[in-house]
Amino acid sequence: MFTLDQVRCFVAVAEHLHFGRAAESLLMTQPPLSRQVQKLEKAVGVTLIDRDNRSVALTRAGRQFLKEARQLLALAHRAPEQAQLIASGVEGHVSLGFTIGSGMSQLGPMVSGLAAKLPGVELSMTEMVTGEQIKAISEGQIDLGIGRPPATADPLETMLLEQDDLVLAVPSDHRLMTSGRPVKAEDVDGVPLIMHSPQLARYFYDLVVRYFPIDHSTVVQSLSQMTSMLNLVSAGIGIAFVPSSMRKLHMEGVVYVDVEDLPSGIVELRAIWDPESPNEALHRVLEAIRSGGLEHPLEA
Incomplete structure (x- = not known):
């Protein structure tokens, strides 16, 4: 049987791919680190790390x-904290990741509703984009994500919370505000565009290109954070597509415009979690969300 110390040593080597740097990060010397990894491989019964004089790589x-x-x-890190919470009369703890968009809509009512329904469950919250949430859930760093539908959810599960419109954020003195007619998709042609990053904000990137024939020569910046995009809009750098919930973020010099020929409700907000999570408090939170009364979340 292996020990947690052996696992910590392996993770350090795996992350640094260098025994010397891994030993430094653990405040130990290299020989005992190597012995711990060897003991772990013996206990597991397979080679986990290929190493020679020049390189270290994971098998x-x-x-x-x-x-x-x-x-x-x-x-292992959370187990003592959970035990302490239960011993102190708190029934559990759920760590929550949320996007800025959810902070503008579902987050507040959800947190207050959960506090009323499950007063013994403590919530801790961290703002992160959906991709970061997926990684954090998979690695056990957070329990629940509130974000956009992931490209591939398996083995995670999701639940629809809200459907929102996609609107344009434009500078208040932009020509789209003075045209005297409703804005259409074709009006975006040739306009400098602040676009969502195809790597870090894939959901919104795919959503925009699905409905608009984007000329990438007009893209002046590609970003992942909505607030950063709106700051650039405010500075007159370009226009940006954002969910209509961002209207609640009143930013000087920015106006939100509906697009006439764009379907309504195409922006989804979902709860994301690992169905195999052993955290019972998480499953109580999910049941409370499903049962309604927390700003009436939608069922998937």
Whole structure:
């Protein structure tokens, strides 16, 4: 049987791919670190790390074991905290990741509703984009995400919370505000555009290009954070597509415009979680959301 110390040593080596730097990060010397990793490989029964005098690399088995090892360490870190919370009369703890968009709409009513329904469950919250939420849930760093539908959810599960419109954020003195007629998709042609990053904000990127023939030569910036995009809009750099919930973020010099030929309700907000999570408090939170009364979330 392996120990948590052995797992910590393996994770450090896997993350640094260098025994010397891994030993420094753990405040130990290299020989005992190497022995701990060797003991772990013997206990597991497979080679996890390929190493020679010039390089260190994870084997295929090592890459898979790293995912499980991170979850194991996260659970081990949280176990004393969970026990302390229960001993102090608190029934559990749920760590929540949320996007700025959810902060503008569902988050407040949801948190206050959960506090009323589950007063013994403590919530901690961290703002992060959906991709960061997926990674954090998979590694056991957070329990629940409130974000956009992931491109591939498996093995995670999602639940629809809200459907929102996609609108244009434009400078208040922009020509689209003075045309005297409703804005249409064709009006975006040739206008400098502040676009969503195809790597870090894939959901919104795919949503925009699905409905608009984007000329990428007009894209002046590609960003992942809505607030950063709106700051550039305010400065007159370009226009940007955002969910209509961002209207609640009153930013000087920015006006939100409906697009006439764009379908309504195409922007989804979802709860995201690992159905295999051992955190009972998480499952009580999900049941409270499903049962309604928290700003009436929608069922998927």
